[in-house]
Amino acid sequence: MPPIRLTATVLALLLAGTALPALAQNPGTPWVTDAREAAVALPRAQPLIPEPEDKPYPGVIQYRADVTDLERRIISVHQTVPVSAGPMTLLYPRFLPGNHAGTGPIQLIAGLTVIGGGERIEWLRDTIDPYAFHLDIPVGVSEIVVDFQWLTQPDSSQWRVVMTPAIVNMEWEKAILYPAGYFANQIQVAASIRLPEGWNYGTALTTTTFTDGVATFEPSDLYTLVDSPMFAGAHFRRIDIDPTGNSVHLNIVADSTENIAPTADQLALYENLVTQADRLFGARHFDHYEFLVGLTRQLGGIGLEHHRSSENTMSPEFFTDWSASAGDRGLLPHEYVHSWNGKFRRPADELTANYNVPSQNTLLWVYEGQTEYWGDVLAARSGLATRDVAVANLAAIAGFYDAQPGRQWRALHDTNNHNLLGYRVPGQYPSWMRATGDYYRESALIWLDADTLIREGTRDRKSLDDFARAFFGVDDGVFTPRGYTFQELVEALNAVYPHDWAGFLRDRLDAVGPDARAPLDGITRAGWQLTWVDSLTPVEKSVQGGWTRDFQYSLGFTLSATSNRLANIRWDGPAFRLGIGEGWELVAVNGTAADAGVLRDAVTAAKGTETRIELLLKSGDRYRTVAFDYRDGLRYPRLVRIEGTRDRLAEIYAPRRR
Known part of the structure; x- marks a missing residue:
């Protein structure tokens, strides 16, 4: 190996490390508040990182x-x-x-x-x-x-x-x-x-x-x-x-x-996806597109x-066990939509000069939220998701946010900014903390709200499709990314349907407090409403894959996928009110060795009776018995039609013919 060359600048940097203790020991050294200021105050040659410039790198x-x-x-x-x-x-x-x-x-x-x-x-x-x-x-x-x-x-x-x-x-x-x-x-x-x-x-x-x-x-x-x-x-x-x-x-x-x-039938559905995306946006911003699967x-x-x-x-088994993959078929449509929303057009504060300039996330509810909406719509329009699957997926989203207590203290918009702490950083009590993924799924509800509002206001002559084509589908064949701002978004929506879009969006993004509610108006305007049931259809089971271990809307927790460990304790839910936190393991239900099926049977048997549900829990070397006074049975979300109303969901999910 060649000898190490210590240049004068590097040698000075290495030797300067002894200056830090001297600063702490010298009472005459003034306090400094900026790290770069501190570096200048020390006898060291601290290099500055050059700011990026829009000029070619030589070679x-x-x-x-x-x-x-x-x-x-x-x-x-x-x-x-x-x-x-x-x-x-x-x-x-x-x-x-x-x-x-x-x-x-x-x-x-x-x-x-x-x-x-x-x-x-x-x-x-x-x-x-x-x-x-x-x-x-x-x-x-x-x-x-x-x-x-x-x-x-x-x-x-x-x-x-x-x-x-x-x-x-x-x-x-x-x-x-x-x-x-x-x-x-x-x-x-x-x-x-x-x-x-x-x-x-x-x-x-x-x-x-x-x-x-x-x-x-x-x-x-x-x-x-x-x-x-x-x-x-x-x-x-x-x-x-x-x-x-x-x-x-x-x-x-x-x-x-x-x-x-x-x-061949499965591939035909992906061909339909490409066709329906072309009909939605009316332009392509790539010479070729490669799904890496x-x-x-x-x-x-x-x-x-x-x-x-x-x-x-x-x-x-995604292709070989096709029926079991129903809940996963929205992934490729979502990522494909990003070529238009997030890549060709993206929030201006995410168009950074290089990969070490901090990005900002103020419009993630558009970048990810509207992409989530169009991904679900294109999955339905292409046939990758049947209409029943699309409705069941929407029900799961609506139920989750309808029951979420976290909006009492934290607005949806804050989940955008919080994401800078780390990509989807998990936390305790997610229903209270709110997940950074809320800017995906709750924001998708906002865009359904906007879509149905445009349809209703124009007597169903226009829709959010018109916005997508005008905003994302411009300049066919152009690859160069273009930024957008909140104001440009509002202006584009107004060009489709004049409305107080700034107020509409801010009301939903900034809603916080005990009276704040999930944005479910779009579901109602589409002719549907959220209800709760104690059993699921086969389609709903395929969408809500963890339903067998999901007690979040009844007892207020889920069982982990691989054990009887309690997780996702719902804030102020029945388990929470009994003093149960994360980390306990379910050992027995009413004196019987526990598994998810035994617990489901106990919740069902207690419905409408005076029977209490007794759980034996274990945490480390501690055991605890708790009794639930809960008698409302299993609860899962479902959407049902509002009699006599126009079924706008059917129209939104129907494939476009041109």
Whole structure:
């Protein structure tokens, strides 16, 4: 190994570490409140991270990844970066597109070395931003070689699994360093990747060669590279599902070949999806679109949008046990809609210069919420979801938010901002905390409300379809992202149907307090109403997959999927009022060894009687017996028709003929 070269700047940075205790011991040193101010106050040469500028980075970064170390789950990266002499900062992506938070897994990056002119150049991590690495490039060095490893995880306890014996999900933004001081779309990268022998892959990138397991791609800007992940695997199939040409494809990888078995009828439904999206938006903002689909329980679960592709995982039996997949068929329609809403058009505060400029989430209820709405609608219009499935799914959403107590203290809009703390960070008592996913599903109720309001106000001559076509379907063939603001959204809605849209939206986004209610007016205006039942139809069971262990609307908790552990304790529900918190395990029900079926039978038997439901609970070495005075039976949400009203849900879910 070449000797380590300590340049003057780096040496000064290393030696300056002794100045910190001196500052604490000197009573004459004034307090400073800003971290950068503190750095300037110390006798140290703290480099500043250059702000991104909209100018081309000189030269092309050569990038090579090797994903063949499947047993040890190590992805090795080799980059050659054109440079000039002087200070330089390399960045690891922090704010990942679609995560809406600073979630870049830099904790998994190791072995970072930088070589220039045949000698090692020492780097120093920034003392404030751990995603930045400072270098001092010696005179005469015109390129540096950067090597490191992404130590991917064997399970999804902290970070999702991206490598299995049969599948690799290559997400470039998690295995790249790039120069600070430039917009992402001004940095050119020539990427290649080595795959295990015999593997194939899907990606939106353009392949120039694929020889001896090495795929080489046309040079692209960093933005396009990051926006074009790869699913690669030993069992792979690419299928054209574009009725108008060869532009939209399913790229399927699976744990075994027999799972890659979509039938002609199933593929016809995905062709319908493409057709119905074309009829909704009236334009495409991609030259080709690649659904990356992993049929696996070994790869970490994902549904992530990109402009010309999406990453999606489902169960291995998704196609071979089609009836059981009814509740999962909305994933691909949702991610496909993101090509229009979230990628081509996206909230202006999410159009950041690069991946280390913080994004803001003020309009996630549009980015994700309206996408959730259109994803469900397109699933129904294409036939991927029957009308009964679509209605059952809507009932589950309406029931959840109708019973949610968290809006007493926290408005829906705050879940957008809270997401910056971490992508979908879980918390105790989710019904009280409110989940960051509320900007998906509750916001979808708001857009149903808007759709039915337009339909009612225009005597059903116009709908939210008209807004989607005018707002997202402009400029067919244009790829360049465009931002939108709240005011532009309001103006576009007013162009379809004049109304106080700003007030309409703010009332629903900002509603908080004991009188705040879930936005269910759209369901009523569509000719339906929410009711509660004690048993489910087969269709409802297929949608509410965990129904056998779901007692949240009766006793006020659920049983975890793999044990009798109590979870999702509903705030101020029956269990909560008995002093039960998270972490207890159900041992017995009325003196009988517990399982979900025994508990369901006990709740049903107590309905309308004076019988109490007695549960024996265990937490560590503690046991406790509690008695529920609950006699209303099992409760599940259902939508029923309002007699004599127009069925606007049927009209919304009906396929468009043009």
